[in-house]
Amino acid sequence: MNLQNILIFAHRGSKGTHPENTMAAFQEAAEIGAEGIEFDVHLSSDGELVIIHDETLDRTTNLTGYVKDHSSQELKTADAGGKFSKEFLGERIPFLIEVFDWARDNTLLMNIEIKTDKLAYEGIEQKIIDLIHQYRMENRVILSSFNHQSIEKVKMLAPELERALLFEGLPENFEEILRDKKEAGFHPDKNSLTQAMSVKAKKLGYKIRPWVANDEADIIKLAEMDVDVIMTDFPEKAIKILKAWQSHG
Structure with missing residues (x-):
C-alpha cells in the first residue's frame, strides 16, 4: 500500500480550525x-x-437571507469570521475570482462544489468554466455536485475538465450510475463507502475522494481502503495521522 498516493484535501478550507470557506481557511490549508x-x-x-x-447567509455570516438575493457589493460587506471566533472578525466572504488570483502563487488542487442541489443557479456552470479558462486552472480543478445534471452540463460545455459525482448515501444502483456517467471522481460520504464499493469504483476508473473524515479511526479506515483523497476539516491533524500510519505500515 503506497500512502504517497493519498492526498489530503482541506474541506471548506481548514474548517475545524478556521472559519469555513474563507481565505484564512484556505491559506491555512x-x-x-x-x-x-x-x-x-x-x-x-x-x-x-x-x-x-449554505444557500443562506445566516449560519456563517452577520447577514441574513439567501445569497442569491444579495448583490456582490452587499456580500463584500459581510463578516464571515466573527461567528467562528473573535480573532477572525472582519474575515470576508471570498469570490471565486479572488481564490483563483491567490492560487496563482501555490499548487493546490481545487475541488469546486457547484451548489445546484437545492437551487437552480441559471448559467453557473458556464460562469465557473469561463473563469477556469481565464485563469488557466484547467489542470488544477475538479468540479463536483450532488446535482448530477450540473455535472452533465459541465461535460457538454467543457469535456476537458475533471468532474466528480457527489453522493450522500449511495443508491442501490450506484455502480450502474458510475458506469453510465463515466466521470473521473466518485465522492461518497465516508459512512456509505465500503471496501467492496471502493474496489468497484476503482475498477471503473474512478478516483475515490470520500468526505469528511476528522478522527483518527475514520482517517485510517479510509486509508486502508486505498482511497485517492481524504477530505477533512482538520488537514494538519490528518496529515500527521497519515504519516504515522504510513511509518507503521
Whole structure:
C-alpha cells in the first residue's frame, strides 16, 4: 500500500480550525501542506461566483437571507469570521475570482462544489468554466455536485475538465450510475463507502475522494481502503495521522 498516493484535501478550507470557506481557511490549508482545498460556489443576485456553503447567509455570516438575493457589493460587506471566533472578525466572504488570483502563487488542487442541489443557479456552470479558462486552472480543478445534471452540463460545455459525482448515501444502483456517467471522481460520504464499493469504483476508473473524515479511526479506515483523497476539516491533524500510519505500515 503506497500512502504517497493519498492526498489530503482541506474541506471548506481548514474548517475545524478556521472559519469555513474563507481565505484564512484556505491559506491555512496551503501553509500546513494539504494538497487540495474543497469549497462551494453560489451566485449573487448580480451573477458573481460566491464562495459559501449554505444557500443562506445566516449560519456563517452577520447577514441574513439567501445569497442569491444579495448583490456582490452587499456580500463584500459581510463578516464571515466573527461567528467562528473573535480573532477572525472582519474575515470576508471570498469570490471565486479572488481564490483563483491567490492560487496563482501555490499548487493546490481545487475541488469546486457547484451548489445546484437545492437551487437552480441559471448559467453557473458556464460562469465557473469561463473563469477556469481565464485563469488557466484547467489542470488544477475538479468540479463536483450532488446535482448530477450540473455535472452533465459541465461535460457538454467543457469535456476537458475533471468532474466528480457527489453522493450522500449511495443508491442501490450506484455502480450502474458510475458506469453510465463515466466521470473521473466518485465522492461518497465516508459512512456509505465500503471496501467492496471502493474496489468497484476503482475498477471503473474512478478516483475515490470520500468526505469528511476528522478522527483518527475514520482517517485510517479510509486509508486502508486505498482511497485517492481524504477530505477533512482538520488537514494538519490528518496529515500527521497519515504519516504515522504510513511509518507503521
